[in-house]
Amino acid sequence: MLVLKRKNGEAIQIGDDIELTILAIEGDQVKLGIRAPRQVDIHRKEVYLAIQEENTEASRSTGLIGQLLKQQEK
Template sequence: MLVLTRKLNESIKIGDDIELTVIAVDGDQVKLGINAPRNVDIHRKEIYLAIQEENTEAAAKGSLDLLKQLSDSVKK
């Protein structure tokens, strides 16, 4: 993990297209501004993990449904 120190209104560049700027610091909260292309998905980590979990569950359910349909068609 790379650890960088930034002050208010200072930025970090990620590649050519993404810039993170410290917008505000209030106690233990830091507000970040993220400037990135529209095609880059940006989520809080807990939301990202929830999306990944739902996608995994949906893929597993879809696979089970497909296997059941295939099994039913073979029985006929």
């Protein structure tokens, strides 16, 4: 993990098209601004993990439905 120190108003560039800017520091919270192309998905980590879990569960149920349909065809 790369660790960088930034002050209010400073930014971090990721590749050619993603920029993270420190907008405010209030107590133990940091407010970030993220500039990225529209096609780049940006989520809080807990939301991303929940989406991944839902996708995994959906693919499992889709797999089970497919197996049931194949059995019915026989």
